[in-house]
Structure formats: C-alpha cells, structure tokens
Amino acid sequence: MGDGASDEGLASLLQAIEQSTLDGRRGACARYIALAREEMREASAREEVAPSRLLRGLADRCDALVGALYRATRTPSAAMISLCALGGYGRGELFPYSDLDLLILHEQGEDALSTKLVEELVYPLWDAKLQIGYAVRGIEETLALAAKDLTVCTALLDARLLQGHEGLFHALSAAAHREFFGPEVKRFVGALRQERAARHRRFGETVYLLEPNLKLGKGGLRDLNLGLWAAKAGFGVSDFAGLVAAGGATGRQVKALREAQELLARLRLAMHLHAGRPQDHLLFELQETLAPRLFPEEELPGIRARQAAVAPAVERLMHAYYRHARNVVIETDALLERCDQVARGSPSLAGASPASEREGEHLQIVEGALRSEEPARFWERPAELLHAFRLSATLGLPLHLHTRDAIAEAAAGDPGAQLPADGDAAALWLELLCDPEREGTSSVLLDAHDLGVVAAMVPELAPCTGRIQHDLYHVYTVDLHSLYVVAQLKAWRRGEGTEQAPMAVALIGRIAEPRTLFLAALLHDVAKPLGRGHAQKGARLARGVAARLGLDAEEQATVAFLVEQHLSMSHLSQRRDLSDPLVIRTLAAQVGTVDRLRRLYLLTLADTAMTAPGNLSEWKAQLLEELYMRCYLHLGHGEGVAESERARLLEERRTSSELLLRKARGDRARGIVARAPHEMVLAHGVDDLAHHLGVALDLEEGGGALRVVARRKDGAATREVTICCADAPGRLALITGVMLAHRIEVLAAQVYTVERPGSAATVLDIFTVRLPAVDPEESDEETWQGFTADLAQALAGELDVRELVAQHTRPSSLPPRFVPRVEPEVAIDNAISERLTVIDVQAPDRLGVLHAITRALSEQGLVIHLSKVATEAGRVVDIFYVSDGPNGGKLTAATRLEEVKRAVLAAIDALGPRR
DSSP: OOOHHHHHHHHHHHHHHHHSOHHHHHHHHHHHHHHHHHHHHHHHHSTTSOHHHHHHHHHHHHHHHHHHHHHHTTOOTTSSEEEEEEHHHHHTOOOTTSOEEEEEEEOTTOHHHHHHHIIIIIHHHHHTTOOEEEEEEOHHHHHHHHHHOHHHHHHHHHOEEEEEOHHHHHHHHHHHHHHHSGGGHHHHHHHHHHHHHHHHHHHOSOSOOSSOBTTTSTTSHHHHHHHHHHHHHHHOOSSGGGHHHHTSSOHHHHHHHHHHHHHHHHHHHHHHHHHTSOOOBOOHHHHHHHHHHHSOOOOOTTSOOOOOOHHHHHHHHHHHHHHHHHHHHHHHHHHHHHHHHHHHOSOOOTTOEESSSSTTOOEEEETTEEEESOTTHHHHOTTHHHHHHHHHHHHTOOBOHHHHHHHHHHHHSHHHHHGGGOHHHHHHHHHHHHOOOOTTSOOHHHHHHHTTHHHHHSGGGGGGTTOOOSSSSOOSOHHHHHHHHHHHHHHHHTTTTTTTOHHHHHHHTTOSOOHHHHHHHHHTTTTGGGOSOHHHHHHHHHHHHHHHTTOOHHHHHHHHHHHHTTTHHHHHHHHSOTTOHHHHHHHHHHHOSHHHHHHHHHHHHHHHHTTSTTOSOHHHHHHHHHHHHHHHHHHHHHHHHHHHHHHHHHHHHHHHHHHHHHHHHGGGHHHHHHHSOHHHHHHSOHHHHHHHHHHHHHHHHHOSSEEEEEEOOTTOSSEEEEEEEEOOTTHHHHHHHHHHHTTOEEEEEEEEEEOOTTSOOEEEEEEEEEOTTOOTTSOOHHHHHHHHHHHHHHHTTOSOHHHHHHHHOOOOSSOOOOOOOOOOEEEEESSSOSSSEEEEEEEEOOTTHHHHHHHHHHHTTEEEEEEEEEEETTEEEEEEEEEESTTOOOOOOHHHHHHHHHHHHHHHHTTOOOO
C-alpha cells in the first residue's frame, strides 16, 4: 500500500516501539497510526487501488504494530496466551477509524501475563486514539459467552491469530466449530435471521432509505458479513469466492456479492477519510460532497466529460448503492436458505404433484412451493421463465429456492436475452402484468423483478433499477415505484380500497381490456434515467415496447399517450382553477375520449398514491375526482351538458350547505351561500363549505374587521385555519407575515373572495398549518389569541409586520438540517386563464418563504384573486392567479413579466441558504 518513504518511516517507528520504554511507545504508536492513515488516504486517491486492498493494507500495518508491541512486552514464547484479532480486523477489513477488536486468550495460571499485555499493549493503542475493543478470557469462558451472545459467536468465525500460542487458538476454533457451526448450522442460521430482523426494525425495513446506514442498514455491510458468517458455518469456506466450489452459490451470485462488497467498502472508506472519524450514516451532506469525485460524469469517446453537477452525481452514487444493497439482500437471503437446506437435506418428493395439467409440466408442487424438476427447460424455452411466475400467481404458491436460483441464472444468461423477441413470452408477460393476483399474497411481479426477469423481458427498465431522484419527495426508486403503481391498480381490480378510492375501483371495473393501462403504469417513468422531459422521452420508448409485445397501432398510441400525459391531471388539479371552463376544454382536447380519460385518471391516482407514503391526501384525491368528472361530462355530453351538470352540482352543494347553516343561524344563511364563488363551492365538501361560510357570516353580521377560526380535523397534528376579513392590498402578505412571526408553518392555502353588495368584498383565506412544538392533546387557544391580536393590528395599519417578523424570527442557534437542493423557479403564463395571469413558483421550503413571495407580489402592485399553496418534502409549490392592480387585467408587457419574475426570485434568495 505504501511507497518507499512511508515504509521506511513506519519501519523505524516499529523499531522504536520494540526498543523504547512504555511511555515512549505511546507517542510512537500515535505517530505510527497517523502515518498509516495518511498513507491510506493518499492510496485511496489513486482510483486504481481496490478498496479491499486498502483495508487489507491497513490491517497489515496494524498487525505489524500489534506485533511490535507484543514483542516489547517480552512475553515468553512458551506462555499459554494467544493474541487474536476479531471482527473486521480479524477479517482483514480495517477501515481507518473502525474499532480494533482483540481477544487475549489464555489458560489458567496466565493471569499476570494477561494483565501485563493489557497494560503494555492495549493501553498504548488507546493512547494513540485508536478505538480498542478487547477481552481477556479462557476457552471455556469464551464458549459459554458465545452460547448466549451472537456477537461473540460470530466473532469466532472471524478470529485470526496475531501472536502467541497457536495450539491454544486452534483449540478454541475447533471447539467453536463443534458447538456452534458445522452440525449446528441450522440453529446458528436461525439466530442470524433473528438478529437481522431486529436490526432492520431498528435501522429501517427497506434498502431505499434516503440517508442509509452503510454498516447496519438493510443491504449494508453487516448484512454482507452475516452472509459470510453463514457461508463459513454452512459450507466451511473462508470467503465468498469459495462458495462456487462448495456448491453454495453460482459464479454470478458470488460476483454480485463481491461487487457489492467493493462498492460498500469504497463508500464507507471515503466517508471515514472525509469525516476523520467513524462515519457510517450516508447523510445528504456526504452524498453531495463525495458523489462528484466518486461518481463523475462518464466520458464518452470523442466527448470531453464536463464537471459533474451535484444532483446527477448524487443520483449516480445512490443508484449504485441501492442496486448493490438490493443484491446483498437478495443473495444473502438465498444463502441463508441454502445453509438451512444443507442442514435439512433435499426436500422429499413424496406427494409431489404437477403444478398444471399441461402436458410435460416440469413444475411440481413440493412442500407448498413450485419446484422445477427440469431446470434446463428454462434454457431450452425462455418463455418458461414467465410460465413459472404465471403459475405462481394463479396458484398463490411461492417458487422453491432451487427454482428461483435456476430462473435467476437463466434470466441473466441467454434465455433472458432472448425473452423480448419471444412471442409466447410476450403473451405470458401481458397476462402476468394484468393479472389481479391473489389478495394477501406477495406481488409476483416484485418477485420476478428480484430475479431479473422484469428487466430481461423489458430491457428498457434495466437502468431504472435502484434509480432515485435527489430530493425528499420521491421516496421510492424508479423501478419499485413503477411496480408499486402496477400493484395498486391490481388491488383496485381485485375490488380492494372501495372506502379510500371508490371511484377508482368502480372505473377500473369498466375497462374491458386493461393491458394498455397496466403497460403504461409499468413504463410511465421508464425515461427517468434520461433526465428532463422524461414523460416525452418515455412515450417514445413505451410505444416501442408496446409494438414489440404485439399491441396494435391504436393500443401503442394509447400507451404512449398515457406515459406522455401521466403528470397532466395531477398538475392541473393541484395548480389550476378547476372552475375555469378553459382548463376543462384543454384537458378534454388532449385526452380525446372517455376511455383514455378513465385510464389517465387511474394511472394518475395510482402514481400519486405510490410516490410516497401518505402522498395521496384527501384533498389531492378530491381535486382529481372533480377534474375527472368535469372532463368526463364535457367529453361524454358536450360542453353545454358539462356546464349544465356543473350548474346542477353547484346548486346541489349550495342548497345542502344552506340547509346546514340555516339550522344554526336561520334565514341569514341564504345570502352568503349564494354569494360564495363557484371555485370555492366546487373545491369543498358540504360540511367544510358550511363551516367556512359560517365564519364569513359571523364577520358580516357581528361587525369588526377580522375573524379567525382554527380547528383540528380528524385528530391530525395539523390545523385548518379560516381567516375572514375585508379585502385590502397586500392582505395575504400581512397574514403570512404574522404567521411567520408566530412560528406557524403554512402547509397549504386557498384564497377566495365573497362579493358583498354595497360593501367591500369579504375574503376567506383557508390555511392548513402546523404549530410550533404543539402537543396534540393541548389547547391551541393561547397561540391563536396572540396571532389574532397581531393580525388585527396589522390589517388596521397599526403594526409594522416587517418589524414584527424581524423581532420574532432570529436565526436558530442549532445547525440547519442538510437536505437536497431545490432550485427556485418562477413561471408566468397568460394562456391558462382567460382573464388573469398565473404565476407558478417552486422554491425550497424555508422559514417565511410564502410571506416573502406574497410580499414581493404585493410590492409589485399585483392583486391575488386565487391562490393554491402546497408544502411537501422540502419544497413549496405556490400558484397565484393575479391581475395587474385592483382594476387591471393580465400582465402582458415582456418587461413587466420579467420585473415580477426577478422580484419573486430576489425575495426567495434574500431568505438566505437553507443550510
């Protein structure tokens, strides 16, 4: 690992350690470790040096150091003492700031020598700032402890003799093999499984955490070590490479494990060296710091590589991590099962029966699983790979481990390469894709994905495996998200989810031939690895896949359309005024038919639901349903009927809301319900509509300038706040400024104007907010009293909101949490609305961002007529329908548009960096 100069320096230090006093050794040890780490740092910068060599090199350096210290103790050669390396040090995988685990193994009567070793060998290492873990035990004590403690037990598999008595060390190894491994491997593997399950519960049940723990997380180094321990105990090998000859794994499986080992080691080594301390948590900050160096942009022939941008580099890093971590989970799980089978022996074929009535069926039902009695059939006829999964879905039975191994090997070999061109495979694939599967069984498609069959059948999906976006919004990798969307559609097709999504369950039942929907669901993000414009790029890829699978021209066009437009309905429903007929006409023209609309709605709903847990809120679902219904009526019955139905729905909701209000307030309710704007009536349920209009009625009848009513809905930690006041320039900026001063975080907002004959219009602002450090069981009364008092003064012009914000929003002394960057964007559109300009703002979720944006719009003299505000996953998406002054129309002059855009971006930028 070193060069001549470092070798010479280290050698002289070792010589000094052997010859110096105990006090002299301490300083020499510290200098030796510092030099060895610096040597490792320099070697790691040379990318041709494999991480495993670097780790082995540092372990060798520590062996030399420990050996010099041992010799300096002058321990007699005949002493019954063995100095052993354990853990990663024992395996020869020593990271720069990892623990150095030692066992001083001794026979009875060697207590004095053992104590001397601790004082003269262990303590100097401690003083050198090494993390030392050590134990002093005899053989019997070690075995007794190993019987109760799995950590001690697995350490015996990694133990390596450093110095001292060989016979004593080999006696411990032989005894451990008899008691815990070899014949007892089944019990040992069971204990490994239990430890793994408990650890995954603690550190995350999924590989796909945004900030994973490389050592202890699922698919991390500990899982790799666990697989190696099982291999050592079950097959008697010393490393993964030995499994092939021992019959414990194929060459492909060993290659996957070793490549994962190198990748994880490379990442953890870089993290240790960067932090200058033990570091196992791959935080966002480390991702952004290390990714451009570890995963630079690839240089193509004749094209010079550009400096790697941070986000794409991070996505390449995390793509590699997730892909290898997933392989660790798949291959170590199979390895544990093989170790179990070594202990159990081959399954009994007594009572086995053919899995189907097909002539020459090679798949048999054996002990509740599907097992191939002729694995060569997968190589002779590639479509058999899909036949196995089709039977698994039909019978609700898992595939046997031996059959899974055979399928994985075939999928990675020639049969997998031949699948896309196999006509029989195409028919089976479409059946499998659309099969609703059985309730309560694991997804067959996910299983096929784990074994490489999905990527073999649709090679365009291969780059999506493990692909993540560097943000907080997309929780799942592209491949899993796509399969989860398909699984959600399958669940609705089985009739599940009627309470949460009754329309989806009803609509999917009306689709006679669902294969275009399911294929589009699988492929809707297929072009994510290709960067911006993935919907348009994906449509071209999807059309080609559909053609290859034998779909006709019309079906190919439908698949391409669904992929290209899979974001449209979500965008329109959450960011546009659904009461505007132009929005509905535009969408109707895009979809063309009710059938396409139905498929697009189902794809959009499933896509939204599977982006992240809880992402499909009641509000989002309601907006999508409203958009679907309005477009459905327009397509099915024409614009006149659509408008007639819209009028009927408006009247129905007004009547129902009026009845609710009149029960509480008498005839006074009639006028206010009639004056409520159409968009408000359509956007809220009857109960909510009556509640919000009741607040406006209180203001109009009770006098005064302000009403604030907050309520907790459905036991949630968030609050819904209805604020009613007279309309005035800059009102929204004032409200958000007072909220900012009171540390009230705005998550969503909707703004409506209720006309009032003979008086200034009444404005209803409806916010979803989160209070600072609020106890869900405690009253919010004090918070809202203070907020209301300050807001009343601000609206009356008696309080300077800027000064209030400055007084109450001093920077926190705590360091901000590092999160992925969100670049501010401002888009201004005059085509969306017939009378207003629409401003779309995306920005990082910083304290006060909504106030900053609304204040900038107010200072530009703009009037906000309608607003939709959403905050999620580290970003805000704010939409404002504005006019240029109280009596103005759209912003049309190019200079004016640019001026507004610059003002908003400057306001966001003035908030300072998020971290």
